[in-house]
Amino acid sequence: MVENRPVLTFLTHAVLILGVAIVIFPVYIAFIASTHGPGTFLRGVAPMLPGEHMVENYSRMLAAGHSTSGAPPLWLMLINSTWMAIIITVGKISISIISAYAIVYFKFPFRTLCFWIIFVTLMLPVEVRIIPTFAVVANLGLLNSYVGLTLPLIASATATFLFRQFFLTVPDELMEAARVDGAGPIKFFKDILLPLSRTNIAALSVILFIYGWVQYLWPLLITTDTRYYTIVMGIKRLAAYADQEPQWNLVMAAVMLAMLPPVLVVIFMQRLFVKGLVETEK
Amino acid sequence: MQTKRTIFPNKALPYLLLAPQLAITIIFFIWPAGQAVKSSFEREDPFGFRTTFIWFQNYTRLFTDPAYLNSFGRTMIFAVAVTLLSMAIALLLAAAVNRLMRSGKLYTTLLVWPYAVAPVVAGILWWFMFNPSIGIITYVLSQLGVTWNHRVSGLDAMILITIAAAWKQISYNFLFFLAGMQSVPASLNEAAAIDGAGPFKRFWTIVFPLLSPTTFFLLIININYTMFDTFGIVDGTTSGGPAQATNILVYKVYADGFLGLNIGSSAAQSVILMLIVIGLVFVQFRFVERRVQY
Amino acid sequence: MARIELTGVTKVYPGNVEAIKNLNLSIADGELVVLVGPSGCGKSTLLRMIAGLETITDGTIEIGDTVVNKLEPADRDIAMVFQNYALYPHMSVRGNLEYGLKNRGTPKAEIAERVNEAARILEIEPFLERKPRQLSGGQRQRVAMGRAIVRKPKAFLFDEPLSNLDAKLRSHMRVEIRRLQRTLGTTSVYVTHDQLEAMTLADKLVVMNGGLIEQVGKPLEIYSDPQSLFVAAFMGSPGMNLIEIEQLQALGASLPDMVPANTGTIGIRPEDIVLGDAGPEHISLPGTLDAIELVGSESLVYGRADGLNKELIVRAPGIHLGEPGNRITFSIPKAALHCFDRDTGRKRVATANAA
Numbered sequence: 001m002v003e004n005r006p007v008l009t010f011l012t013h014a015v016l017i018l019g020v021a022i023v024i025f026p027v028y029i030a031f032i033a034s035t036h037g038p039g040t041f042l043r044g045v046a047p048m049l050p051g052e053h054m055v056e057n058y059s060r061m062l063a064a065g066h067s068t069s070g071a072p073p074l075w076l077m078l079i080n081s082t083w084m085a086i087i088i089t090v091g092k093i094s095i096s097i098i099s100a101y102a103i104v105y106f107k108f109p110f111r112t113l114c115f116w117i118i119f120v121t122l123m124l125p126v127e128v129r130i131i132p133t134f135a136v137v138a139n140l141g142l143l144n145s146y147v148g149l150t151l152p153l154i155a156s157a158t159a160t161f162l163f164r165q166f167f168l169t170v171p172d173e174l175m176e177a178a179r180v181d182g183a184g185p186i187k188f189f190k191d192i193l194l195p196l197s198r199t200n201i202a203a204l205s206v207i208l209f210i211y212g213w214v215q216y217l218w219p220l221l222i223t224t225d226t227r228y229y230t231i232v233m234g235i236k237r238l239a240a241y242a243d244q245e246p247q248w249n250l251v252m253a254a255v256m257l258a259m260l261p262p263v264l265v266v267i268f269m270q271r272l273f274v275k276g277l278v279e280t281e282k
Numbered sequence: 283m284q285t286k287r288t289i290f291p292n293k294a295l296p297y298l299l300l301a302p303q304l305a306i307t308i309i310f311f312i313w314p315a316g317q318a319v320k321s322s323f324e325r326e327d328p329f330g331f332r333t334t335f336i337w338f339q340n341y342t343r344l345f346t347d348p349a350y351l352n353s354f355g356r357t358m359i360f361a362v363a364v365t366l367l368s369m370a371i372a373l374l375l376a377a378a379v380n381r382l383m384r385s386g387k388l389y390t391t392l393l394v395w396p397y398a399v400a401p402v403v404a405g406i407l408w409w410f411m412f413n414p415s416i417g418i419i420t421y422v423l424s425q426l427g428v429t430w431n432h433r434v435s436g437l438d439a440m441i442l443i444t445i446a447a448a449w450k451q452i453s454y455n456f457l458f459f460l461a462g463m464q465s466v467p468a469s470l471n472e473a474a475a476i477d478g479a480g481p482f483k484r485f486w487t488i489v490f491p492l493l494s495p496t497t498f499f500l501l502i503i504n505i506n507y508t509m510f511d512t513f514g515i516v517d518g519t520t521s522g523g524p525a526q527a528t529n530i531l532v533y534k535v536y537a538d539g540f541l542g543l544n545i546g547s548s549a550a551q552s553v554i555l556m557l558i559v560i561g562l563v564f565v566q567f568r569f570v571e572r573r574v575q576y
Numbered sequence: 577m578a579r580i581e582l583t584g585v586t587k588v589y590p591g592n593v594e595a596i597k598n599l600n601l602s603i604a605d606g607e608l609v610v611l612v613g614p615s616g617c618g619k620s621t622l623l624r625m626i627a628g629l630e631t632i633t634d635g636t637i638e639i640g641d642t643v644v645n646k647l648e649p650a651d652r653d654i655a656m657v658f659q660n661y662a663l664y665p666h667m668s669v670r671g672n673l674e675y676g677l678k679n680r681g682t683p684k685a686e687i688a689e690r691v692n693e694a695a696r697i698l699e700i701e702p703f704l705e706r707k708p709r710q711l712s713g714g715q716r717q718r719v720a721m722g723r724a725i726v727r728k729p730k731a732f733l734f735d736e737p738l739s740n741l742d743a744k745l746r747s748h749m750r751v752e753i754r755r756l757q758r759t760l761g762t763t764s765v766y767v768t769h770d771q772l773e774a775m776t777l778a779d780k781l782v783v784m785n786g787g788l789i790e791q792v793g794k795p796l797e798i799y800s801d802p803q804s805l806f807v808a809a810f811m812g813s814p815g816m817n818l819i820e821i822e823q824l825q826a827l828g829a830s831l832p833d834m835v836p837a838n839t840g841t842i843g844i845r846p847e848d849i850v851l852g853d854a855g856p857e858h859i860s861l862p863g864t865l866d867a868i869e870l871v872g873s874e875s876l877v878y879g880r881a882d883g884l885n886k887e888l889i890v891r892a893p894g895i896h897l898g899e900p901g902n903r904i905t906f907s908i909p910k911a912a913l914h915c916f917d918r919d920t921g922r923k924r925v926a927t928a929n930a931a
Binding site for chain 3: 171173174177178179182183187191192
């Protein structure tokens with residue numbers, strides 16, 4: 001629209017710059033803290049300008065961890081987090097896409113019941129049924145394992161709904177043409193439906209990777225063996241310790257490393273991220 | 283429920299396709315939820331030898347327990363504060379970005395990434411800035427004559443977790459508001475401009491009313507987020523303290539069950555939380571139907 | 577190549593909705609049969625039953641002497657062209673043409689040969705490597721046709737294949753489908769709601785209504801000799817004028833002797849009515865002009881005969897001028913009358929000794 005209001009435009013930018021500043025400030029402070037030596041935090045205020053110990057702090061945390069607080073090397077926790085996020089992403093997408101396929105392309109007794117069972121997962125977040133779920137996982141002997149970390153989290157009503165919604169928009173004739181062309185259900189899924197779902201799968205992967213990465217309560221309960229610590233849960237142990245003995249530089253280095261991978265995913269895959277977010281929540 | 287006009291005739295295949303999802307749902311969702319309901323009606327003796335069925339005693343005890351009622355109240359305050367704060371900021375930022383053409387994309391990128399920050403990490407970032415001995419904000423506040431100590435003051439602790447939770451949620455609300463604004467037809471704005479409405483008037487009389495489905499949707503989502511996804515923020519910063527001031531419901535379930543080992547009470551709390559989630563999901567889905575008609 | 581035989585075919589949808597009622601039809605080898613009727617008449621359902629996309633509640637369908645009731649669409653050796661073409665969007669044109677052959681395990685060399693042949697016939701060779709979304713509507717239509725012909729099936733099934741095209745392209749493709757079907761000699765079933773398409777394409781026309789066949793015959797036969805009120809009104813644009821016989825009698829019109837007993841309605845094609853007095857071999861009805869549509873080559877005259885409650889439509893050659901309200905005379909040649917039974921609506925044949 002042709003509208004020239006320089007004052008309003010100035011105000012717009014001012015509001016946005018302030019907003020961006022508020023959003024970035026905590027991370028900036030954390031980053032600055034992670035570049036200083038331990039002495040900085042003994043007195044006064046946390047610094048506002050970078051120090052000279054960045055490489056030292058990060059390499060120490062990555063390689064050795066923080067033995068006094070019992071935290072293993074960060075590289076190990078980063079790898080565990082990556083595994084956890086990837087397994088959850090792949091797992092959720094795989095079981096959801098085939099569930100949605102069954103619900104849309106087949107008719108069978110108890111179909112609606114199956115749909116409602118999946119729907120129910122929406123109403124039972126892990127936080128509200130934490131103790132009995134922990135008991136189930138413990139009874140199955142899955143504590144301190146990747147299976148225990150990921151398997152209970154990979155049921156997904158939202159992913160199933162997203163794929164169901166998408167399949168319903170795929171023209172009926174496509175499946176009919178494929179059947180006339182001699183494709184059975186597996187072949188149709190593999191040759192036609194899966195390639196058509198590519199963008200949806202990619203968008204959903206971004207969201208689910210983040211979901212898997214930021215998991216906190218679940219790994220906190222499931223892992224007591226440091227070999228299975230994820231970085232997001234490990235942070236807590238470091239932080240609790242730092243409050244007593246000020247090693248904020250090391251804690252903040254760990255915080256930065258815990259944030260970086262999923263934040264980079266959002267920034268570099270912004271288009272897919274926005275699509276995934278806006279479409280899954282519909 | 284809708285299917286395709288033609289369907290595959292296979293009998294067993296659909297069950298096979300659904301099996302993994304259903305198995306996980308039943309084993310890790312429905313069965314534990316059932317267990318929670320069951321134990322919420324039972325009392326376990328201190329040594330775990332005997333359980334007795336006690337009807338609604340766990341529930342009646344909860345609703346006469348000042349600590350639980352306090353937790354309930356704190357949760358409500360927390361939910362309302364976080365929702366209003368983050369939605370208001372997000373709305374302002376989205377409206378600003380929506381006015382811009384090219385630079386809007388850059389601002390968007392700079393604003394959306396906190397979505398990817400884990401709640402516990404968000405908590406620790408703000409906890410550090412509000413640290414009573416070295417925090418930057420604490421320092422600034424003390425220069426202004428305000429004493430800050432979330433280890434002692436319940437109000438300070440509540441403000442801390444509210445800011446951290448709202449900060450993390452701005453990106454989410456921003457994206458949905460922006461998407462909503464971008465779907466308002468440009469012609470409506472142009473028509474209003476021809477009718478003599480200035481930019482502010484247009485926003486409040488045209489754009490904001492048309493956004494009401496998005497606003498309502500976000501309201502529900504934010505309440506849900508504050509009630510259940512902020513566990514990490516509380517655990518990372520205040521651990522429910524001081525003096526239970528930030529002991530929100532979801533944290534109390536964990537604390538009573540895992541740390542206090544009061545299974546019956548914790549189970550009853552779980553069941554109450556489930557009912558709240560069910561209510562929220564119900565409202566949300568009722569509303570989605572209306573949204574389609576909008 | 578094969579004949580198709582439908583015997584007692586019935587389709588009942590859940591909730592006891594009868595879509596197809598005990599239908600019999602023989603389609604000869606190499607014949608192009610057009611199923612035409614209003615929407616909801618069951619023509620698409622019937623086609624989809626032949627294709628194997630709908631189950632058959634009762635009766636049998638044979639394609640080339642094999643009862644196919646229980647066979648999967650792929651095993652019936654048919655090819656189908658869909659209204660929206662149903663091209664696989666992520667595959668190139670070549671990929672679309674190859675897919676059915678690959679699934680059948682056709683040798684690579686033969687696939688290449690058949691695809692190239694089909695592409696040549698349909699003149700889509702330049703687009704073989706493109707994706708469907710890069711093609712125009714007409715080109716997509718050709719690809720859909722190509723996907724059918726590479727298979728060399730026993731029968732082609734067409735489900736309103738031209739209705740997504742604009743008028744000009746539609747008439748062009750119509751001619752092309754006709755030529756292609758003649759050249760290949762493949763038995764074809766073609767569903768449409770467009771009468772022009774039905775009239776021009778069909779070897780044999782099947783008019784359907786309410787799950788039943790109203791009439792089967794050569795297109796011109798059906799046009800000139802409709803066997804029921806429904807066919808009379810449905811075929812032709814505009815359809816036949818239908819007049820209740822009581823109203824004519826009340827006017828004292830002299831009905832010809834050969835109108836059979838128990839006739840309820842008489843019909844007359846718009847082009848058979850003459851405007852103005854035309855002599856004793858006609859029934860003369862005075863009336864008023866309502867409107868005239870000038871098409872150029874002909875004029876459609878709408879008017880009302882005194883005492884009749886329905887508008888009459890006359891197709892007059894050339895340009896006919898007049899003002900609404902003008903008095904005119906409709907002359908209906910007695911020889912061109914169609915008589916329909918009062919109770920069944922079926923055609924009554926004039927007999928010498930009829931009253």
